[in-house]
Amino acid sequence: MNPIPIKEQILQEVEKLNPQQQAQLLHVARQMQGQTPLGTPGEVLLANVHRFNFAPEDLAEMVRIIEEERENIDWEGWNWEG
16 A cells, blocks of 8 residues: 555646646546536647647647637636536
């Protein structure tokens, strides 16, 4: 049995992840708690962009919009329960 508390072990592992992986992990943690808003965070999409077959100009526009607009989202103004 590992003498280090679980919370500390998790933090140690998170510190090894890059920012995109940390965003994915946050998304999963929120899903597990039932707190994830509908949709997929832009950071998660960007981290997995290699899985999609987008035209380069479309992809560039999506990246630009995600980066510019994510700061303007009013998360408190949404009703997540429908």
